[in-house]
Amino acid sequence: MDKLCPKIILEGTRLTHKTDLAFALNDHPRIVGPRRYRYHSPLVSAEWCAFSPWPWGRGIINFEPGEEAQALETYRTWVRLFELQRHYSWIVDRFHLSTIAWQRSQGRDYDFGWLEARIAPLGFHLVLCTRRPETFEAARAERLLVSGKPSQYDDLDVFIQEQDDLRELARSSRLPVLELDISDGDIDGACNRIADWMSETGGLWCRPE
Numbered sequence: 001m002d003k004l005c006p007k008i009i010l011e012g013t014r015l016t017h018k019t020d021l022a023f024a025l026n027d028h029p030r031i032v033g034p035r036r037y038r039y040h041s042p043l044v045s046a047e048w049c050a051f052s053p054w055p056w057g058r059g060i061i062n063f064e065p066g067e068e069a070q071a072l073e074t075y076r077t078w079v080r081l082f083e084l085q086r087h088y089s090w091i092v093d094r095f096h097l098s099t100i101a102w103q104r105s106q107g108r109d110y111d112f113g114w115l116e117a118r119i120a121p122l123g124f125h126l127v128l129c130t131r132r133p134e135t136f137e138a139a140r141a142e143r144l145l146v147s148g149k150p151s152q153y154d155d156l157d158v159f160i161q162e163q164d165d166l167r168e169l170a171r172s173s174r175l176p177v178l179e180l181d182i183s184d185g186d187i188d189g190a191c192n193r194i195a196d197w198m199s200e201t202g203g204l205w206c207r208p209e
Contacts, residue, residue: 002205004033006198007082007122009092011170012129013162014153015139017182017190019045021129022093024187030195031204032089044078045093056149061099065108071099079118086122087206097126097173101165116174125203126175127194128167131183133160139185176201 008025010018025031026041049057051067058064063071075096082090096112103110131139136156144150170177178197182190198204 003087004031004204005087005089005123005206006031006204007090007092007119007124008194008198008203009095009097009124009126009175010129011094011097011126011166012182013159013166015136015143015159016129016131016163017185017187018093018129020187021127021182021190021194022091024191025194026089026091028191028195031191031198041089041091043091043093044095046095046098047093056152061094061102075099075112075115079115082119082122082124090124097166097169100169101162104165105162113174120174121207123203123207124175125198125201126170126173126177128170128177128179129182129190130163130167130179131181135183136160176203 008031010022012018022043022045026043027035029035032041046060049055049059051058051060051063051070058067060071060074096115100110100112136159140153140156143153147153167179170179178194180190180193195204
Protein backbone atom coordinates (compact mmCIF):
# COMPACT_ATOMS: atom_id res chain seq x y z
CA MET A 1 0.00 0.00 0.00
CA ASP A 2 1.46 3.37 -1.05
CA LYS A 3 2.02 5.80 1.80
CA LEU A 4 0.27 9.16 1.61
CA CYS A 5 2.71 11.97 2.40
CA PRO A 6 1.60 15.08 0.50
CA LYS A 7 3.52 18.30 0.99
CA ILE A 8 1.40 21.37 0.25
CA ILE A 9 2.24 25.05 0.59
CA LEU A 10 -0.82 27.28 0.65
CA GLU A 11 -0.06 30.81 -0.49
CA GLY A 12 -2.38 33.76 -0.95
CA THR A 13 -3.27 37.12 0.47
CA ARG A 14 -5.64 37.68 3.40
CA LEU A 15 -9.28 36.54 3.16
CA THR A 16 -8.54 33.64 0.81
CA HIS A 17 -9.34 30.82 3.29
CA LYS A 18 -5.77 29.51 3.50
CA THR A 19 -5.98 28.55 7.17
CA ASP A 20 -9.45 27.01 6.74
CA LEU A 21 -8.02 24.94 3.90
CA ALA A 22 -4.94 23.97 5.90
CA PHE A 23 -7.02 22.48 8.70
CA ALA A 24 -9.42 20.83 6.28
CA LEU A 25 -6.64 19.28 4.21
CA ASN A 26 -4.99 17.89 7.34
CA ASP A 27 -8.18 15.92 8.02
CA HIS A 28 -9.17 15.08 4.45
CA PRO A 29 -9.23 11.33 3.71
CA ARG A 30 -8.01 11.82 0.13
CA ILE A 31 -5.04 13.85 1.38
CA VAL A 32 -3.92 12.11 4.58
CA GLY A 33 -6.03 8.94 4.57
CA PRO A 34 -9.03 7.98 6.71
CA ARG A 35 -8.86 9.17 10.30
CA ARG A 36 -10.15 6.50 12.67
CA TYR A 37 -8.80 8.50 15.60
CA ARG A 38 -7.18 11.90 16.12
CA TYR A 39 -3.40 12.15 16.02
CA HIS A 40 -0.75 14.81 15.59
CA SER A 41 -0.22 16.00 12.05
CA PRO A 42 2.19 18.83 11.24
CA LEU A 43 0.80 22.18 10.16
CA VAL A 44 3.34 24.99 9.69
CA SER A 45 2.67 28.69 9.21
CA ALA A 46 4.94 31.58 8.28
CA GLU A 47 2.28 33.84 9.78
CA TRP A 48 3.33 32.94 13.31
CA CYS A 49 4.46 36.27 14.74
CA ALA A 50 7.24 34.66 16.71
CA PHE A 51 9.72 37.53 16.64
CA SER A 52 7.67 39.85 18.87
CA PRO A 53 6.29 39.39 22.41
CA TRP A 54 2.88 40.83 21.44
CA PRO A 55 0.01 39.83 19.13
CA TRP A 56 0.21 40.70 15.42
CA GLY A 57 3.92 41.29 15.67
CA ARG A 58 6.76 40.32 13.35
CA GLY A 59 7.84 36.95 12.01
CA ILE A 60 9.46 35.41 8.97
CA ILE A 61 7.15 37.27 6.58
CA ASN A 62 7.33 40.82 7.91
CA PHE A 63 10.70 40.82 9.65
CA GLU A 64 12.72 44.02 9.96
CA PRO A 65 16.19 44.38 8.36
CA GLY A 66 17.87 43.76 11.71
CA GLU A 67 16.04 40.41 11.94
CA GLU A 68 17.10 39.17 8.51
CA ALA A 69 19.61 36.63 9.82
CA GLN A 70 17.03 35.25 12.26
CA ALA A 71 14.38 34.96 9.54
CA LEU A 72 16.64 33.22 7.04
CA GLU A 73 17.93 30.84 9.70
CA THR A 74 14.31 29.99 10.53
CA TYR A 75 13.68 29.15 6.87
CA ARG A 76 16.83 27.02 6.72
CA THR A 77 15.70 25.19 9.86
CA TRP A 78 12.26 24.43 8.41
CA VAL A 79 13.77 23.20 5.16
CA ARG A 80 16.21 20.94 7.00
CA LEU A 81 13.35 19.54 9.08
CA PHE A 82 11.40 18.79 5.90
CA GLU A 83 14.45 17.01 4.47
CA LEU A 84 14.99 14.95 7.59
CA GLN A 85 11.31 13.91 7.70
CA ARG A 86 10.67 13.60 3.99
CA HIS A 87 8.34 10.63 4.26
CA TYR A 88 5.55 12.44 6.05
CA SER A 89 2.82 14.91 5.15
CA TRP A 90 3.37 18.64 5.59
CA ILE A 91 0.75 21.38 5.21
CA VAL A 92 2.22 24.89 5.19
CA ASP A 93 -0.01 27.97 5.61
CA ARG A 94 1.94 30.73 3.79
CA PHE A 95 5.66 30.48 3.27
CA HIS A 96 8.43 32.00 1.18
CA LEU A 97 6.35 33.70 -1.54
CA SER A 98 4.52 35.69 1.11
CA THR A 99 7.87 36.78 2.50
CA ILE A 100 9.14 37.88 -0.91
CA ALA A 101 5.93 39.81 -1.64
CA TRP A 102 5.83 41.61 1.71
CA GLN A 103 9.53 42.45 1.75
CA ARG A 104 9.32 43.80 -1.81
CA SER A 105 6.52 46.10 -0.67
CA GLN A 106 9.07 47.52 1.78
CA GLY A 107 11.74 47.97 -0.89
CA ARG A 108 13.74 44.84 -0.04
CA ASP A 109 14.23 41.83 -2.32
CA TYR A 110 15.06 38.25 -1.34
CA ASP A 111 15.89 35.29 -3.54
CA PHE A 112 14.49 31.99 -2.26
CA GLY A 113 15.67 29.95 -5.21
CA TRP A 114 17.87 27.97 -2.83
CA LEU A 115 14.78 27.02 -0.79
CA GLU A 116 12.78 25.79 -3.78
CA ALA A 117 15.82 23.87 -5.06
CA ARG A 118 15.81 21.89 -1.81
CA ILE A 119 12.07 21.33 -1.32
CA ALA A 120 11.17 20.55 -4.94
CA PRO A 121 12.85 17.09 -4.81
CA LEU A 122 10.84 16.35 -1.66
CA GLY A 123 7.61 16.68 -3.63
CA PHE A 124 6.33 20.02 -2.38
CA HIS A 125 3.41 21.46 -4.33
CA LEU A 126 2.20 25.06 -4.18
CA VAL A 127 -1.48 26.08 -4.10
CA LEU A 128 -2.11 29.77 -4.71
CA CYS A 129 -5.45 30.66 -3.13
CA THR A 130 -7.17 33.58 -4.86
CA ARG A 131 -10.53 35.29 -5.02
CA ARG A 132 -12.14 37.62 -7.51
CA PRO A 133 -11.53 41.27 -6.57
CA GLU A 134 -15.23 42.07 -6.26
CA THR A 135 -15.64 39.38 -3.58
CA PHE A 136 -13.16 40.84 -1.08
CA GLU A 137 -15.75 43.19 0.41
CA ALA A 138 -18.10 40.37 1.40
CA ALA A 139 -15.17 38.32 2.71
CA ARG A 140 -14.11 41.26 4.89
CA ALA A 141 -17.61 41.63 6.33
CA GLU A 142 -17.58 37.95 7.30
CA ARG A 143 -14.11 38.17 8.84
CA LEU A 144 -14.93 41.27 10.92
CA LEU A 145 -17.43 39.19 12.89
CA VAL A 146 -14.55 37.25 14.46
CA SER A 147 -11.40 39.33 13.97
CA GLY A 148 -9.43 40.49 16.99
CA LYS A 149 -7.85 43.26 14.93
CA PRO A 150 -10.43 44.64 12.47
CA SER A 151 -8.18 47.52 11.36
CA GLN A 152 -5.95 45.14 9.37
CA TYR A 153 -8.79 44.82 6.84
CA ASP A 154 -9.39 48.54 6.31
CA ASP A 155 -7.67 48.76 2.92
CA LEU A 156 -8.70 45.95 0.59
CA ASP A 157 -6.59 47.39 -2.23
CA VAL A 158 -3.51 46.19 -0.36
CA PHE A 159 -4.77 42.61 -0.55
CA ILE A 160 -5.71 42.88 -4.23
CA GLN A 161 -2.23 44.19 -5.05
CA GLU A 162 -0.59 41.46 -2.98
CA GLN A 163 -2.66 38.87 -4.83
CA ASP A 164 -1.31 40.16 -8.14
CA ASP A 165 2.23 40.09 -6.73
CA LEU A 166 1.83 36.51 -5.53
CA ARG A 167 0.51 35.46 -8.94
CA GLU A 168 3.67 36.82 -10.53
CA LEU A 169 5.86 35.01 -8.02
CA ALA A 170 3.96 31.74 -8.46
CA ARG A 171 4.51 31.90 -12.22
CA SER A 172 8.25 31.96 -11.58
CA SER A 173 8.25 29.11 -9.05
CA ARG A 174 9.97 25.83 -9.83
CA LEU A 175 7.34 23.99 -7.77
CA PRO A 176 4.16 22.58 -9.32
CA VAL A 177 1.54 25.34 -8.94
CA LEU A 178 -2.26 25.27 -8.80
CA GLU A 179 -4.16 28.57 -8.74
CA LEU A 180 -7.33 27.94 -6.78
CA ASP A 181 -10.25 30.39 -6.90
CA ILE A 182 -11.89 30.24 -3.46
CA SER A 183 -14.36 33.09 -4.05
CA ASP A 184 -17.34 30.81 -3.34
CA GLY A 185 -16.01 29.79 0.10
CA ASP A 186 -16.55 26.10 -0.65
CA ILE A 187 -13.80 24.53 1.47
CA ASP A 188 -14.80 20.92 0.81
CA GLY A 189 -14.93 21.54 -2.92
CA ALA A 190 -11.53 23.25 -2.80
CA CYS A 191 -10.02 20.29 -0.92
CA ASN A 192 -11.33 17.93 -3.58
CA ARG A 193 -9.87 20.07 -6.36
CA ILE A 194 -6.50 20.04 -4.58
CA ALA A 195 -6.74 16.27 -4.08
CA ASP A 196 -7.56 15.76 -7.78
CA TRP A 197 -4.57 17.86 -8.81
CA MET A 198 -2.20 16.21 -6.33
CA SER A 199 -3.30 12.81 -7.58
CA GLU A 200 -2.79 13.79 -11.22
CA THR A 201 0.73 15.10 -10.52
CA GLY A 202 1.75 12.18 -8.28
CA GLY A 203 2.12 14.50 -5.31
CA LEU A 204 0.09 12.47 -2.84
CA TRP A 205 2.49 9.60 -2.29
CA CYS A 206 5.96 9.13 -0.92
CA ARG A 207 8.76 9.29 -3.44
CA PRO A 208 11.34 6.50 -3.64
CA GLU A 209 14.81 7.21 -2.30
